[in-house]
Structure formats: structure tokens, C-alpha cells
Amino acid sequence: MIEFLPKEIEDGLAAARLKAATKKTRLRVQSGEDMIPLVRLAGNHFAIEKDLAPRLRGLVDIYDGARHLYQALVVATSFDGEAVVFEFKRNTATANGPALDFAPEDDAPIGLLPRA
Numbered sequence: 001m002i003e004f005l006p007k008e009i010e011d012g013l014a015a016a017r018l019k020a021a022t023k024k025t026r027l028r029v030q031s032g033e034d035m036i037p038l039v040r041l042a043g044n045h046f047a048i049e050k051d052l053a054p055r056l057r058g059l060v061d062i063y064d065g066a067r068h069l070y071q072a073l074v075v076a077t078s079f080d081g082e083a084v085v086f087e088f089k090r091n092t093a094t095a096n097g098p099a100l101d102f103a104p105e106d107d108a109p110i111g112l113l114p115r116a
Contacts, residue, residue, distance in 0.1 A: 019049075027062065
């Protein structure tokens with residue numbers, strides 16, 4: 001088996017892997033009007049293609065398709081091959097409903113039946 005590949009072939013394979021990962025994902029980051037596909041999303045960072053990476057800094061929204069997942073405060077930290085890695089300074093999951101103004105009781109009814 002070949003243990004050493006020329007630099008051009010390694011670079012071509014890395015670029016192909018990155019392009020395939022970007023096409024498969026539904027994850028996107030929105031900064032202003034721009035929607036940029038993510039290469040990967042982890043607990044404390046995300047990465048996007050170096051060619052597509054604007055100078056992101058500050059508040060961004062992260063989506064899975066049309067579903068809003070997180071609102072995050074980010075800063076660019078490093079390059080990982082053909083990707084730029086952005087770390088979260090703050091990452092807040094979006095809520096599905098409005099915030100409650102009270103603590104619900106344990107034995108409270110879940111719903112009400114209409115009168116007949």
C-alpha cells in the first residue's frame with residue numbers, strides 16, 4: 001500500500017473531502033443576510049470552508065435546514081486545512097416556546113376538556 005502521496009494529491013483529496021462534507025450538511029450559519037454551510041459543528045466550535053469564510057465575528061445564528069438551533073457569539077481562532085474554525089464565546093439554544101413567568105405545579109392539569 002502507498003504510504004506517501006505527493007502534496008498535490010493530498011491537497012486534492014482534502015479539498016474533495018471538504019466539498020463533499022459541505023454538500024451533505026444541512027447545517028448553516030447566518031450572519032446578516034449571508035447563509036454559509038458548515039463543514040462541522042461541535043460543542044465548542046464550528047468550521048466553514050476557507051473560501052466561503054467571511055470575517056465572521058460577533059453574533060450569528062445556526063440553522064439545521066429551516067430549524068433555528070442556536071444563537072452564538074463567535075470569534076475565528078484557527079485554520080484546519082481548508083477550513084476556518086470559529087469558537088463559541090457564548091452559545092445559546094433557542095427555545096421552542098415562550099419563557100414561563102412561573103414555576104408550574106407538579107399536579108397541574110395538562111389540558112382542559114370542553115363542556116358538553
